[in-house]
Amino acid sequence: MSSTIFKTEFILICFSSLFFSASYNMLISELPSYLSELGGAEYKGLIISLFTLTAGVSRPFSGRLTDTIGRKPVIFIGAMVCIICGLIYPIMETVLSFFVLRFFHGFSTGFSPTGYAAYVSDISPKERMGEAMGIQSIFFVTGLALGPALGSFIKLNSSYNLLFYSSVTMALLSIIHILGIRETKSISNSFKFKSLYLKPKDIFDIRVFKPAMVTFLVYMQFGVVLTIVPDWSDYLSIGNKGAFFIFFTLSSIIIRLFSGKLSDIHGRLKVLNWGLILLAIAMSIIGFFHTAYGLFIGALIYGAAMGTLTPSLSAWTIDLSSPDAKGRAISTMFIALEVGIGLGALVSGWYFHDEIKNIPMIFIWSAILALFTIAYCAWLRNTLKSI
Numbered sequence: 378m379s380s381t382i383f384k385t386e387f388i389l390i391c392f393s394s395l396f397f398s399a400s401y402n403m404l405i406s407e408l409p410s411y412l413s414e415l416g417g418a419e420y421k422g423l424i425i426s427l428f429t430l431t432a433g434v435s436r437p438f439s440g441r442l443t444d445t446i447g448r449k450p451v452i453f454i455g456a457m458v459c460i461i462c463g464l465i466y467p468i469m470e471t472v473l474s475f476f477v478l479r480f481f482h483g484f485s486t487g488f489s490p491t492g493y494a495a496y497v498s499d500i501s502p503k504e505r506m507g508e509a510m511g512i513q514s515i516f517f518v519t520g521l522a523l524g525p526a527l528g529s530f531i532k533l534n535s536s537y538n539l540l541f542y543s544s545v546t547m548a549l550l551s552i553i554h555i556l557g558i559r560e561t562k563s564i565s566n567s568f569k570f571k572s573l574y575l576k577p578k579d580i581f582d583i584r585v586f587k588p589a590m591v592t593f594l595v596y597m598q599f600g601v602v603l604t605i606v607p608d609w610s611d612y613l614s615i616g617n618k619g620a621f622f623i624f625f626t627l628s629s630i631i632i633r634l635f636s637g638k639l640s641d642i643h644g645r646l647k648v649l650n651w652g653l654i655l656l657a658i659a660m661s662i663i664g665f666f667h668t669a670y671g672l673f674i675g676a677l678i679y680g681a682a683m684g685t686l687t688p689s690l691s692a693w694t695i696d697l698s699s700p701d702a703k704g705r706a707i708s709t710m711f712i713a714l715e716v717g718i719g720l721g722a723l724v725s726g727w728y729f730h731d732e733i734k735n736i737p738m739i740f741i742w743s744a745i746l747a748l749f750t751i752a753y754c755a756w757l758r759n760t761l762k763s764i
Contacts, residue, residue: 382509386558387500391516393452393554394493398520400459400547401485403528404466404540406618409607411537417472422726425603427476429719431483433712437580439491440708444701447562448496451704452555455489458482459548466541486715489551493517494707498695499561504641506695511637511688515630518687520547522626522680526619533617582702582709587757588693589713591649594750595686596714598660598743600721602679605729605736606672612733613669621676628680637688645693646758650751652685657747664740675740 409421443451462482469475493513501509524547531540607618615621640648655678663675690710698706725739 382501382505382512384500387497387509387513389554389558390493390496391513393551394490394513395516395520395551396547396554397452397456397459397485397489397493397551398517399524399527400456400463400520400544400551401482402521402524403531403544403547404524405603406525406529406607406622407532407537407540412472412475415470415472415475417475418731420472420476421608421731422604422723422729423476424479425600425722426719426726427480428483428486429600429715429722431480432485432487433715433719435484435487436491436708436712436715437705439488440704440706441579442488443491443495443704443708444562447560448492448499449555449558449560451492452489452496453552455485455487455492456548456551458485458488459551460545463541463545463548467538485548487711490517491704491708491711494691494695495703496561498703498707505638507637507640507645507688507692509637510691510695511633511635511640514637514684514687514691515633518629518633518683519626522622522629524619525622526617529617529619579705581712582698582706584697584699585694585706585709588645588690588697589710591750591754592690592710593713593717594746594753595653595656595683595690596717597721597746598656599683600718600723601725601739601743603718604722604726605739608729608731608733609663609672609736612736613667613672615669615672621672624673624676625680625683628677629684630680632681632684633688636685637692640689640692645689645696646754648689649686649693650754650758652682652689653747653751653754655679655682655685657744657751658682660740660744660747664737664744667737 405425408424412418412421412424439451439455442454458481462478462485465478469478494510497509497513498506527543528540531543602621606621610618610621636648636652659675659679659682662671662678665671666674694706694710695703721743728739729735
């Protein structure tokens with residue numbers, strides 16, 4: 378395999394992932410307000426947790442299909458779910474119908490990211506795996522983080538309907554970018570319903586338990602951020618509720634330019650430790666400094682933390698996976714990610730209960746959780762010297 382990373386197919390898959398992540402995440406900053414207008418303000422925590430529940434449930438299926446029918450079809454399925462749901466949101470008029478659609482929308486992130494990660498691992502040299510994952514994640518997180526800012530801008534200047542249709546457009550662009558690339562799965566089978574039959578080993582790959590556990594702990598904080606930051610921004614008189622994510626994106630993109638490569642050189646766990654320290658600092662700043670400046674500084678450090686952690690976790694998962702079951706390994710990591718986001722969103726939404734005074738303590742507990750994860754990684758480092 379060539380030692381270069383920047384092939385045409387790599388660039389196209391990166392841009393496809395950017396548009397895909399922007400598609401579903403541009404709704405995040407405005408959905409809490411939309412739900413309040415429908416009369417469901419007390420259920421805000423379910424916006425993220427229901428979405429991630431479906432995503433988590435669908436991961437084993439996407440992993441199996443990635444290893445059988447190929448990477449491209451799985452990416453396509455996820456994008457199509459975004460298109461269909463984006464077209465239906467405008468006609469949902471009750472809290473129940475909103476959450477039913479939100480539940481099905483989660484299938485999108487259950488599929489496409491698994492296909493993206495497997496595709497990148499197929500076309501990237503092993504010795505540069507962390508770097509490749511880091512660069513691809515720059516594009517994904519750019520869409521993930523700029524999506525809320527773009528969504529808020531559209532809503533502030535137009536309507537919810539245009540916001541939903543803009544989400545559809547982003548998903549279409551993600552599909553267009555993969556139409557011309559080759560399938561990298563060497564032996565791809567046509568879809569059969571028996572492909573959806575899962576054995577216990579298809580649900581969870583024990584080989585990647587350690588990176589999956591760290592992923593779970595790290596992404597609980599992300600669930601907190603997605604659920605709580607929009608209301609905290611309102612309280613701090615920040616007009617664009619996606620502004621937090623602009624600062625998050627800037628620092629995350631910058632550090633991802635070299636964090637993946639550093640994990641190739643210094644090892645996954647050492648780089649993870651650096652990221653976890655930044656995570657604890659970010660959550661502490663947001664929890665203790667109740668100003669817009671405190672939120673934005675916390676966002677910058679939080680972006681640096683996630684930009685350090687994510688490429689290393691992805692590369693570590695690929696390192697431990699079987700060559701014939703990359704989809705299963707990646708889906709296991711994403712199951713941990715979705716469960717972490719969902720649990721973080723559910724618990725923080727429950728504790729928040731639409732009471733602003735509860736928000737600082739949520740972030741302080743998030744900082745404590747980051748410290749616990751540092752201790753877990755220190756234990757792993759002592760038992761797995763080669764990582």
